[in-house]
Amino acid sequence: MAQLQTVRGPIDTAQMGMTLIHEHVLFQFDDSRRKQSIEFAAQLLRDAKQAGIQTVVDLTPVRRIDWFADIAREVDVHIVACTGYYVDRLTPRLLADLSEEQMVERMVHELTVGIDTTPVRAGIIKVAGNRPELTPWEVQVFTAAARAQQRTGACIATHACAGAREQAAVLLRAGGDLNRVFFSHVEAEFGWEGRTVQEEARYLEEIARQGGSLLFNNFGFEFDTPWPDLVYLLHYLCDRGYAEKVLISVDCNWTWNEEGKPEFEAEREHPETRRRTFAYMLTEAVPALLKAGFTEKDIHTFLVENPRRFFEQAGGG
Ligand SMILES: [Zn+2]
Numbered sequence: 646m647a648q649l650q651t652v653r654g655p656i657d658t659a660q661m662g663m664t665l666i667h668e669h670v671l672f673q674f675d676d677s678r679r680k681q682s683i684e685f686a687a688q689l690l691r692d693a694k695q696a697g698i699q700t701v702v703d704l705t706p707v708r709r710i711d712w713f714a715d716i717a718r719e720v721d722v723h724i725v726a727c728t729g730y731y732v733d734r735l736t737p738r739l740l741a742d743l744s745e746e747q748m749v750e751r752m753v754h755e756l757t758v759g760i761d762t763t764p765v766r767a768g769i770i771k772v773a774g775n776r777p778e779l780t781p782w783e784v785q786v787f788t789a790a791a792r793a794q795q796r797t798g799a800c801i802a803t804h805a806c807a808g809a810r811e812q813a814a815v816l817l818r819a820g821g822d823l824n825r826v827f828f829s830h831v832e833a834e835f836g837w838e839g840r841t842v843q844e845e846a847r848y849l850e851e852i853a854r855q856g857g858s859l860l861f862n863n864f865g866f867e868f869d870t871p872w873p874d875l876v877y878l879l880h881y882l883c884d885r886g887y888a889e890k891v892l893i894s895v896d897c898n899w900t901w902n903e904e905g906k907p908e909f910e911a912e913r914e915h916p917e918t919r920r921r922t923f924a925y926m927l928t929e930a931v932p933a934l935l936k937a938g939f940t941e942k943d944i945h946t947f948l949v950e951n952p953r954r955f956f957e958q959a960g961g962g
Contacts (some may be wrong), residue, residue, distance in 0.1 A: 647957040650756075650768040651700075652710075652717040652724045661723065662699030664952035665923055667802060667829050667860050669898040670703045670724060671712060678901055683715050685907055689897070690720040693923035699723060700952070701923060702894075704771045704802050704829075706730055707737060710760040728755035728767035728793075730786045731804065732775055741782070748789035749796070756797045768956075770794065773804035774812055777838055784815055791821030800959045801826045802860070807836030809859075813852055825958050827858035827892055832870045832878055842874045846881040853887040858955060862896040864930035865921055866911065876937045883943065889954065893934075893947045895926050 647658040671686050690701065700723040703713070710726060717724045729752060730736055743751065755767040772790045774783045790801050801821065803812050805828040813823055830836070831852075837845050849859055861879065863870035882891055902908040911918045920929065931944055 647959070649700075649723075649725065649956050649959075650766040652713050652726055652765050656723055658953050658957050660699075661949075661953050661956070663697050663927075663948050664700040664702065665693070665698055665894045665897075665926060665948075666702045666827070666892050666952045666955070667704055667862060667894040667896050668701050668923060669705050669896070670701065670716060671708065672705060672898045673900045674709045674712060675901070679712065682901075683712055683719075687716050687719040689922050689924075690716065690722045690724075694720065694722050696924040696927040698923055698927065700725065702769060702802075702952075703727060704769070704804075706771045707735075707740065710763050710765050714763065714765060725768035726760060726765060727769045727771040727802070728752045728760070729771035729790060729801075730773065731771065732773045733780065733782050745785050745789050745792075748786065749792045752789065752793035752799075753796050756793065756799050767799075770799050770801045771804070772801060772812075774808050775804070775806060777808040777811060777836075779808065779811055779815060787812060787815045787821075788819040791816045791819035794822065794825060795820050798959050799825070800956060803828050804830060805836075806830045806833045807838065809852055809857075810848065813855060813857055817855075822958075823852070823856035825955070826856075827860045827955065828852060829860040829896070830862065831859050832861050832863050832875055834870055834874065842877050846878055849878065850882065850885055850887065853882060853885075853890040858890045858892050858951070860892040860894060862894045864893075864895065864925070864933065865918055866915075868911075868915060872933070872937075876934075879934075880938070883939075888943065888946050889951055891947050892951055892955070893926070893930070895921055895923060895930070897921055897923050897925070 648655040702725040706729040809828040899909040
C-alpha cells in the first residue's frame with residue numbers, strides 16, 4: 646500500500662478520499678496574529694470537511710510548520726505540507742541563494758527527515774515559473790526538484806501560469822518523471838502567449854501525452870479564465886482520453902487586510918471571489934461542472950481517483 650506523508654504522519658493513499666491538491670492552508674505568518682490565523686484556517690478546514698473534503702495539499706514552501714502542526718491537531722482533515730520554492734522575489738534570500746546541490750539537500754531533508762527542526766515531513770515538492778521562459782534561477786530550482794524527485798520518488802507540483810511545456814522540458818532534461826508532476830494554473834489566459842483556446846487545448850494535450858497532469862483552479866475567476874473556456878479545456882482533455890491527467894482544486898489563499906479581516910485572493914477587485922474557500926469546490930465549482938455536462942463519475946475521477954493515483958506513483962525513485 647502506498648503512503649503519503651501528512652503533517653500528522655504517514656497515511657495510506659487509500660485514506661486520502663476527496664482531495665484538494667493545490668491549496669494554501671496559510672499564506673502569511675505574522676506572529677502577532679498567530680492565534681487568529683490558526684483559528685481562521687482551522688475553521689475553513691472544518692467547513693471543508695463538512696462539505697466532504699478529506700485531504701488538503703498545501704503548496705506554500707516557505708511556511709511555519711509549527712503553525713501547520715497546531716492546525717492539524719484541531720481538524721479532522723489530512724494536511725500535506727510541501728518543500729521547494731515559490732517565485733524568486735518572494736523567497737527569503739538565504740534560501741534563494743543556495744547552490745543547486747544545497748537546494749537538492751534541503752528538499753530531500755524535508756521529504757525524508759523533517760521540516761525545520763520538527764519530525765513533520767513534506768509530502769510533495771513545489772516549484773514555480775511565471776513566464777514562458779524560465780530564468781536561470783528557475784532552471785536551477787526545477788533541476789534541483791527533478792534531482793530530489795529522483796532520489797526520493799516524490800511528486801512535484803509546479804506554478805505554471807505560463808510556460809508549462811518549457812517547465813516539462815527542463816524537468817525531463819534533469820531526469821524528472823512527468824507522471825509524478827502536475828502543472829498548475831495552465832488555464833490562466835494571460836499565460837497563453839496569444840494562443841486561442843483550441844490551440845491552448847492542444848498545447849496542454851502534449852503535456853498530458855508525455856505523462857504530466859494538469860491542475861485547473863480558476864473556478865469563479867472569470868477575469869482570468871472565462872467559464873466557457875475552462876469547460877472547453879476540461880472537455881477536450883477528457884474527450885481525448887486524458888481524464889486521468891485532470892486535477893481540480895481551489896488554490897484558496899487569503900491574507901489579513903488593514904482592517905484586520907481575512908481577504909481572499911482577488912477579492913478587492915472582484916468581491917464575488919470571497920466565497921472561494923476550500924468548501925467552494927463542493928458548494929459551487931462541482932455543481933457548475935455538473936451543469937456543464939460532467940458526470941458524478943468524472944468528478945470522482947478528478948477529486949478522488951486522480952490525486953490518489955498521482956501519489957501512488959510516488960516512491961519509485
Ligand atoms: Zn497556489
